[in-house]
Amino acid sequence: MNTLLALLAATFFIFPDGASGTELPSGDEIARRINERDEGLAVSRQVTMEMTEASGKTRIRETQGFRKYYGKEKRTMIFYQSPRSIRGTAFLTYDYPEPEHDDDQWLYLPALRKVRRISAADRGDYFLGTDFTYEDIKLETRVSLKDYHRNTVGESEADGVHCLLLENLPVSQEIAEELGYSKVLQCVDDRIWMVRRAQMWDLKGQPLKTIHFRDIRQVQGIWTPHLIEVVNHKTGHRTRFRFANVDYQAGVEDRIFTQNALKRGWRR
């Protein structure tokens, strides 16, 4: 019904001349364009994670992150720098493209002085106490092709920018339960093919989260959001990721993604 209304609204208000000739791109087309956008082979960046509870209490954690693609395999390293009590803690993750291949994850706790391997989290699990799930983090600014059926349901605006509304419905109940979403509605900037806003609904169809991708600027020719904000509508908890010193050309070395590097830590 909402879809229908959105379509009607689109027809009447956005194309007042009845210019029905300009058809909106299909959902799959939008997804393809998003995933074709350059994300850089590797990136190094400072990420400030700011988590705020419904009561207003906030935890701020400064990290240094690295990410690099090895074909379709993705490796990520996060070094915590503050607060002091968790300084030096580091997580290393290998994401494999094959769904049956569980991801590998190691961590280093400096107070324990040991690298431990930890079992892979589920895709729908929350990521390091934030409101993002592992799947949200894994996709970054991309979209999953195989998990959803997609439809273009209209046009809208996000932060004053025109965008196409892309509705994603999980292909099966099983996938929905895995992801924790029954629907995802994205607002896609069709100028640079980047999601600017994503809304998620839980398995009972109640509003769950809204993610905003903000402060989008080109860094070394690559469109990069410098602020990602997410609010959980059920708990009132919110998370902000602020990115600084984003660098796609620094030459992220392979040895960063090793257990030795975990232990050694990262020094500027």
Place this chain on the structure above:
Amino acid sequence: MQNNPGLAERFFWAITERSRAIVFMGFVLIVISASLLPGLHKDTRLDAFIPASDPSLQLRNRTRKLFGLEDPMVIALVNEGRHGVFTPHSLFLVEWLTREISKLPNIDPDRVTSLATENNITGTEEGMEVVPFFDQPPVHQSDADRIRRQVMDFPLYLGSLVAKDGKGTLIVAELQDQKQAQQVYQALLDLATRAPLAPGESLHVAGEGAVAGYMGAYIDSDATRLDPFAAIIITLICLLAFRTLRGMLLPNLIVLATAGSAIGLMAAFGIPFFVITNALPVVLIGIAVADSIHILSEYYQRMAEHPEADSRSLTVATMVEMWRPITLTSLTTMAGFLGLTLASVMPPMKFFSLFALLGVFVAWLYSLIVIPAWLALLRLKPSRAYTRSRGTDGFGRGLSWLAPVVIRFPKTLILISLGILIVGGIGASKIELNENLIRTFDPEEPLFIADGVLNRWFDGTHYLDILIETPATEDLFKPENLKRIEALQAFVQTLPHVQGSTSIVDYLKQMNRALHEGQRQAYRLPEEANLAAQYFLLYSASASPDDFNDIADYDYRLANVRFRLNDGRYSVSKNVVEATQKYLDQQFNQPGIHADLSGRVNVDIHWIRRLGDTHFISMAISLGLVWLMASLSFRSLVAGFMAMLPVVVTILMIYAVMGFKGIWLSISTTMFAAIAIGLGVDFSIHTLERLQTRIRRGDSIDAAIRNLYPSTGRALLFNFAALALGFGVLSTSKVVVLQEFGMLVAVAIATSFLTSMTLLPALIKVFRPSFMTGKNTRLSITSTIGEAS
């Protein structure tokens, strides 16, 4: 109070002059109060019994808010078979229930906890595994056995999620909206009935979330049963007393006005309908008819004696005779309720007595104004209960056999009463203050049974929380603070009926073990604050951001330690709370860390203790006010003292029974006394007033006593029957507290009635107090006190 017949007579002539207008206004007021009723709302929370300003309640609410502690619904699965709940079928059932509960409205699927949702955290040689206990329910018993071994090796869940002997497990569901508890509870009961149970398995729905819902259902079913039942009984009593239509209907009119205005005013002032408010209409029905029973008794007796009198003059003569005793008894009853209003700690009780007081006032107003207006309007129609030749009917004559007993053995009667007073005093000293809130429910209710199951197989349903505060962010992680909390837990768990506890300490130990290859000896606290902080970061690796809300705040500055008790008795909680408080004061609290007791257990013991403390005060206030009122009314301190005697005997007799039979001084038994005083004293006042009137008119004391029984005695008998049966109706309530309350008041009223009918005339006969003759009041006080001592 010197009677002024001229004024009273003029007043009632004026009333009967405007009969039609008054009758009409009488109806208008009833309609107005009825129109207010839809505004009434229910408050079924247990917390409603506690004043909102109570410090222990405020601290409990603060702890709840800080740690997001809601009252969840709980389904307990018990399997008494050899493998307990670790069979393929029981684990399948856990998974099935978890799935089905998640689908229910008003349940957040993310906040449903069971063996099917929880992860096992284990240490391996190279690291740590966080995996669900099972993805799919096991098919073979050997798989179920493996799950059992894992769960039994996970201390955090033992006693809380899984019975320590493996015979039971819980599915815990948090509500999104606590106000919908009643519906969710019902849905869970339905689910439990349709669950595919195997032999040996049973399901029980419980949890404090269920209690409020339950209470709501209780109120509804009580109200639809008790009130009509009480009204029918009262109507039958009136029929028996007067055997006329007006004798049946006029008292009911007063009942409507009284109960309607009291409840209507509650609605108008936004006072909620509490669980015990259900007793209010029933109490008011009993009180409201009492006045009209006395008026109609006099009316019919006069009609029998003066068949020639016209309607209006008969009415006026009746009212001139009766306005005084009715006013006196209304004043003393109101004084009794005022005492309770002033002294009670429970808001529902405070409002109960306040609006009962208003109801008594309305009953008095209607009895003095609307009843005469009606009687003057209606054509004269004698009652077959009263005839000129034989005086009254069998009831009056039956009571009259008391006259020779009182006249012949007055001193024996006084001695018996004295004996009751002494025994009662001894009994009262043995009374023990105690309460168990689950007693509110019928022992056959599923909720009561479920509570028993939870307290038997699991750590228990009674929570004592301890709020720990440290000055700065992450101070909780300091090893000295963690060790202090660990020692506190160890100490409190040695106290009787404390079965288990959970705190940040338990999670840190679990993580420490997991990161040390799962070695049992590594189940201990980390020795560095940073390590504790890093463990919690590690926990967050796959936990939702608010997963540890219930044990620590976001800054790791405040912590909650929750202890579980398997016994809800005040006597048990009191021991635990007092011992824990002493430990906190002497060993725990110091600069840098501070702990306060919180939680339901602490709240309960605080207000029940206050309930006990204020019980005797409220009774003293009620007694004092009633004595003052009676003394003023008769203009004699001795009269006031004598009016009090039957209620004092009554209360001490009930204390004796309680003390010797080991009945607790509890919610119900603290409620009864003040009400028994206010109502019981009416019998004394009617008795003394009648004797005084007759003696002052020249009767000898013996003649006055003989005259007492067929006239006032008969009216009092029906007054007593109306009250006793009215309160007796409460014993059919679904709320056990109300049952006990109703029974106690009914017994108290019976005792007051009997004492008034025997002890008072005996005292008058023996001591001949001068207030009876009205000659020299002052002299009589000194002489009677002298004789009494």
